[in-house]
Amino acid sequence: MDPDILVRGLTAGSLYALVAVSFNILYRPTNVFNFAQGELVMLGAMLFAAGKSTVGLPWPLALLATLAAVGTLGLAEEFIAVAPILARSKTGTGWVITTLAISLIVSNLVGWIWGPDPILVKPPAPLSLDTFEFAGLRLNSYVIALAALTIALVALIERAYRTLQGKAVLAVAEDREAALLRGINPARLSRWSFFLGGAFAGLTGILAAPILYASTSMGPALLLKGFAAAAVGSIGNNRGALIAGYLIGITEAVGASLLSPGYQEAVVFLVVLTVLLMRPQGLFGLATTRTV
Amino acid sequence: MTRSDRRSVQSGDLDRRALLAGGATSAASFLIAGPGRTQTEPFRIGWVRPTTGRLVSSFAPLYVSGLVAVKEINAAGGILGRQIMTIEEDDEGSPSKEPAVVKKLQEAGVKMICGPTGSSQVLSSLATSTPAKILQGGIANGVENSDGEKYPYHYQCGFTTVQEARRFVEYLVKSLGKSKIGILQENTGFGEQGGQATLEIMKELGLQPTSHQVYPIAAPDLKAYVTNVKNSGAEAVIFWVGTLPAAGMALRAMGELNWAPPIVGHSYLLADSLFDLVPIDALRNVNAVYYRSFTYTDRDSPGERQREFARKIQEYPETKRLEAIVPQATLYDFIYLAKAAIEAEKSFDVDAIKRQLDQTTGHKGLMGTFSFTAKNHAGLALDDIVLAAVASGRDQRAHGSFRERAPGM
Numbered sequence: 018m019d020p021d022i023l024v025r026g027l028t029a030g031s032l033y034a035l036v037a038v039s040f041n042i043l044y045r046p047t048n049v050f051n052f053a054q055g056e057l058v059m060l061g062a063m064l065f066a067a068g069k070s071t072v073g074l075p076w077p078l079a080l081l082a083t084l085a086a087v088g089t090l091g092l093a094e095e096f097i098a099v100a101p102i103l104a105r106s107k108t109g110t111g112w113v114i115t116t117l118a119i120s121l122i123v124s125n126l127v128g129w130i131w132g133p134d135p136i137l138v139k140p141p142a143p144l145s146l147d148t149f150e151f152a153g154l155r156l157n158s159y160v161i162a163l164a165a166l167t168i169a170l171v172a173l174i175e176r177a178y179r180t181l182q183g184k185a186v187l188a189v190a191e192d193r194e195a196a197l198l199r200g201i202n203p204a205r206l207s208r209w210s211f212f213l214g215g216a217f218a219g220l221t222g223i224l225a226a227p228i229l230y231a232s233t234s235m236g237p238a239l240l241l242k243g244f245a246a247a248a249v250g251s252i253g254n255n256r257g258a259l260i261a262g263y264l265i266g267i268t269e270a271v272g273a274s275l276l277s278p279g280y281q282e283a284v285v286f287l288v289v290l291t292v293l294l295m296r297p298q299g300l301f302g303l304a305t306t307r308t309v
Numbered sequence: 310m311t312r313s314d315r316r317s318v319q320s321g322d323l324d325r326r327a328l329l330a331g332g333a334t335s336a337a338s339f340l341i342a343g344p345g346r347t348q349t350e351p352f353r354i355g356w357v358r359p360t361t362g363r364l365v366s367s368f369a370p371l372y373v374s375g376l377v378a379v380k381e382i383n384a385a386g387g388i389l390g391r392q393i394m395t396i397e398e399d400d401e402g403s404p405s406k407e408p409a410v411v412k413k414l415q416e417a418g419v420k421m422i423c424g425p426t427g428s429s430q431v432l433s434s435l436a437t438s439t440p441a442k443i444l445q446g447g448i449a450n451g452v453e454n455s456d457g458e459k460y461p462y463h464y465q466c467g468f469t470t471v472q473e474a475r476r477f478v479e480y481l482v483k484s485l486g487k488s489k490i491g492i493l494q495e496n497t498g499f500g501e502q503g504g505q506a507t508l509e510i511m512k513e514l515g516l517q518p519t520s521h522q523v524y525p526i527a528a529p530d531l532k533a534y535v536t537n538v539k540n541s542g543a544e545a546v547i548f549w550v551g552t553l554p555a556a557g558m559a560l561r562a563m564g565e566l567n568w569a570p571p572i573v574g575h576s577y578l579l580a581d582s583l584f585d586l587v588p589i590d591a592l593r594n595v596n597a598v599y600y601r602s603f604t605y606t607d608r609d610s611p612g613e614r615q616r617e618f619a620r621k622i623q624e625y626p627e628t629k630r631l632e633a634i635v636p637q638a639t640l641y642d643f644i645y646l647a648k649a650a651i652e653a654e655k656s657f658d659v660d661a662i663k664r665q666l667d668q669t670t671g672h673k674g675l676m677g678t679f680s681f682t683a684k685n686h687a688g689l690a691l692d693d694i695v696l697a698a699v700a701s702g703r704d705q706r707a708h709g710s711f712r713e714r715a716p717g718m
Contacts, residue, residue: 021536029529124363133367134582134630135554148565155565229529230554230586233363238527273533281533282525 022270030266031167035221036243037258043214046189046206053120055240061222066136066231076141084216091215135232251299351394355414357424364402369627375640407434446643455687466639474506477573484717491520491543503549519543535562548574557586579633592700599697600676604714619710632709642674
């Protein structure tokens, strides 16, 4: 078997895990799946690429500006497309349509502003995409950093959930009304989650851009697999999302190598389907009983 | 005035004031001269393209050659004295929208359509435009669209996937002496048609691909596919790759594998932005299909007509860095062919235009020489289709639109 499979799996898996985590950040306090998340990832990549190449901003400044911009857009989305729906009914599902509408608007706007050409984003020095051999593997420093950063980000987010604010988010996720009675403001947490989820999607786009190029087509490419990682890892579970992201990335790479790359999509979705049929709550979720 | 009229775009052809003035003149002539008025009304051409959606900016440059033709013809007095007016309809680049768009144009009395773009989109629109007897020039490479018996009112002025495939295979086999050829193909209608045509032409020469890799259009990584092609022992690769990010990822994967075989591929590889994605050294062995009339060699240069066209398209901001893509959409030649047919018949009747077009032999167009028959509506001569060096996009002689012809072509 080609030893590079592991590298390819880790690269793709890191990106899928990051998208899955960005889903989770939004989902926990709101129970809303943001179907515009893929486009927010793409927007992050495009804004960053434009900031770096067109405006000439240094890496850290372009990074901060992008996170702030995409986070603000996430916040605006919450105001326009989610809060009014949830205000009418906590169990309403109209956000499926409204977040899809936001997705279309973002996609159209980005295409209109930047056009069809992909933009090359170089990794920040001293990282590079130049390959070197290590223990029979063809690696590059950016892929190693990407995998390490993905794990560190998930650890950081998990740690954040242990703070008072984080526990408030978990309380809202558990029981919105009960949390309200305990003095927690779910609406405020919802807004924060959309801001942070948007910023995290922007960060994912920035990290993906050196590998995939910044282009209008990168959102859909990541959205589906990211969603699959969130589902397999149990919705709302970030450690699960991380493991499921790598599981999907490596399955994809192994399937491509052992069967044919043409079957890799089918192999991935077969694995996802099998996991969800056997454990509908995902690999790391707990089955719950509900009295009706 | 219909809603379609109100939505018409004026890109240097006929503006709203001119139309109103023309309308007033028409009304006056009607009052004075009676029913002969129709010859002074603008000749309306449906302009089907996405104005909303993800594909707006990628498809916009493909309509510029048509806009140039309309502007030139209107400046020279129009067709039989009638100015051309474009009636724009938004198809969002979606095949499912095409029947409704064509129906709307039909109801507005439009008898000729430019667009849509894409093989699937064109086929979808033909289902409505054919029974409606609307003359159509779609922007697509699919060979099925050029079947004159099935789609008698549709004319294809660009190269077809079969012509492309023939050029690819013959160049690799006969000019470069390569017989171990791999195929890298996207899983779209375009990719399927191109891949299939390649297999058939290789079979004619007694060859089979060493590896035929089909990747999903949204694949985030092409290294596995490229590795398989390399491991199959391929000495050359045919790219049926229609997007730049995929082309960039495939070329980068080849660089990581220290593999630089000769590559031939679709014309989108000529987009200038490919130079941003991969180093120029990675493009030295890459050739893409193009028009002979837009290529140069040490002894041959593009003609004055082509140079004038290359200057004109630079007035359109949407063509920036895509100058070599603009000629791919041969609306320019389609509109001029229709003009010639109308003038020969002295009639705007669609059946008369079709009759004349079907007899076209050796029409010298901008991109090449066109000949149609009632059966064959892919009119461009194979000899006018060549391979061009992608890296020559950085030559001083390129001027945006031109490329160096591959040796031996």
